[in-house]
Amino acid sequence: xKSLLCLLLTVFGSHAALSAQPAxxxxxxxxxAALVQSDNAxxxxxxxxxxxxxxxxxxxxxxxxxxxxMAYAGARGQTATEMAAALHFTLxxxxxxxxxxxxxxNFNAANQNYELRLADALWAENNEKFLPAxxxxxxxxxxxxxxxxxxxxxxxxxxxxxxxWVAQQTDNKITNLLGPGSVTPGTRLVLTNAIYFKGLWSQPxxxxxxxxxxxxxxxxxxxxxPLMVQSGEFTYFDGGxxxxxxxxxxxxxxxxxxxxxxxxxxxxALEQSFTAANxxxxxxxLQHSEKVNVTFPKFTVxxxxxxxxxxxxxxxxxxxxxxxxxxxxxxxGRDLFISAAVHKAYISVDEQGTEAAAATGFxxxxxxxxxxPPPIVFTADHPFLFLIRNNRSGGILxxxxxxxxxx
Numbered sequence: 247x248k249s250l251l252c253l254l255l256t257v258f259g260s261h262a263a264l265s266a267q268p269a270x271x272x273x274x275x276x277x278x279a280a281l282v283q284s285d286n287a288x289x290x291x292x293x294x295x296x297x298x299x300x301x302x303x304x305x306x307x308x309x310x311x312x313x314x315x316m317a318y319a320g321a322r323g324q325t326a327t328e329m330a331a332a333l334h335f336t337l338x339x340x341x342x343x344x345x346x347x348x349x350x351x352n353f354n355a356a357n358q359n360y361e362l363r364l365a366d367a368l369w370a371e372n373n374e375k376f377l378p379a380x381x382x383x384x385x386x387x388x389x390x391x392x393x394x395x396x397x398x399x400x401x402x403x404x405x406x407x408x409x410x411w412v413a414q415q416t417d418n419k420i421t422n423l424l425g426p427g428s429v430t431p432g433t434r435l436v437l438t439n440a441i442y443f444k445g446l447w448s449q450p451x452x453x454x455x456x457x458x459x460x461x462x463x464x465x466x467x468x469x470x471x472p473l474m475v476q477s478g479e480f481t482y483f484d485g486g487x488x489x490x491x492x493x494x495x496x497x498x499x500x501x502x503x504x505x506x507x508x509x510x511x512x513x514x515a516l517e518q519s520f521t522a523a524n525x526x527x528x529x530x531x532l533q534h535s536e537k538v539n540v541t542f543p544k545f546t547v548x549x550x551x552x553x554x555x556x557x558x559x560x561x562x563x564x565x566x567x568x569x570x571x572x573x574x575x576x577x578x579g580r581d582l583f584i585s586a587a588v589h590k591a592y593i594s595v596d597e598q599g600t601e602a603a604a605a606t607g608f609x610x611x612x613x614x615x616x617x618x619p620p621p622i623v624f625t626a627d628h629p630f631l632f633l634i635r636n637n638r639s640g641g642i643l644x645x646x647x648x649x650x651x652x653x
Contacts, residue, residue, distance in 0.1 A: 280336055285334070301653070302547045304591045306645075309364070310589060318335070319339065321572065322573070324564055329562055360497055362443045369435065370434065373398075401433065443643075446496050450598050457473060460627065463650045474541070479535065490504065490531075506630045529640075537622065550591075566587075568583045593644065632646060
């Protein structure tokens, strides 16, 4: 049986050149809202699997869900049933893929406040025949380019071509992703998805306030890390055993939300309780606070891993089994399976920002009070969980944790 090599590529950066004018973005319709709910449930499920490896973690559930949605378009039978269950897809295919296309169009719409782009591509063996219906769907709903390429006789040249595409889509943040031997004469299809982001905080931190201070990686061990400091008006929630803080980005469309356990060693318990339902409830309870003293680390995290085992644990089994996979919706025959699903993500956070979204009205709010209440103190000097979401749709674009900002 031939093999389908599925690659999921995510890059996350900072410091955009903000020049494009914003395009109007319609409110999500019911199908898009259902898809976002599905994607968020998948995000928390996948986090539950990936967190078991320990250490810093960063990934894009939106990227992974999008890439596998394209593969799902060609899945049939039990393979399709398992994929839908693992990805939490509830819409029928004839509504799912157009809804995904509408969300992707919103992601790629030009915006003066940030740069966000998502690209898909299919790289197919020259002599491999794919069904027109599959190619039309991936082109129409995912804007996926179709690239015939010579895997059989020139796998290294094919690998170099795909690596070049990755570098171009990610402003050279990721180069030489596919190492020697990762593409072979047996490869028949490489599916790529890249999401790239740049943007600025709505309230940047002053670099002059950043200090090397202890970050407690555990109750008994700490490292010196650059911690940024500022005071301002933020949305905040006290969850009893944890604090939640929204750090907005210019444009009022995207935000980072940080979930900080009050106990230095409290991250595992917080992660255990971090379900899609709880996350939705906690996010709904964020409220404006007049003054929050924020301490937050600068950090850079790069994560790379194969997703086969994590997705298999979530119930997506047949897709990775050579003898059982059914992707006949791609070629008309049961001759493909997913041999590898690779995901790589990068995030850099500093005083200027990580992603664009905005909080407006800070100068409109009254700050002078005769009996000013004490400020809220939010000191992220120990392991925490965070996500980055689209405030309009509620969708989780990125998710991760920081256990040691120096690594």
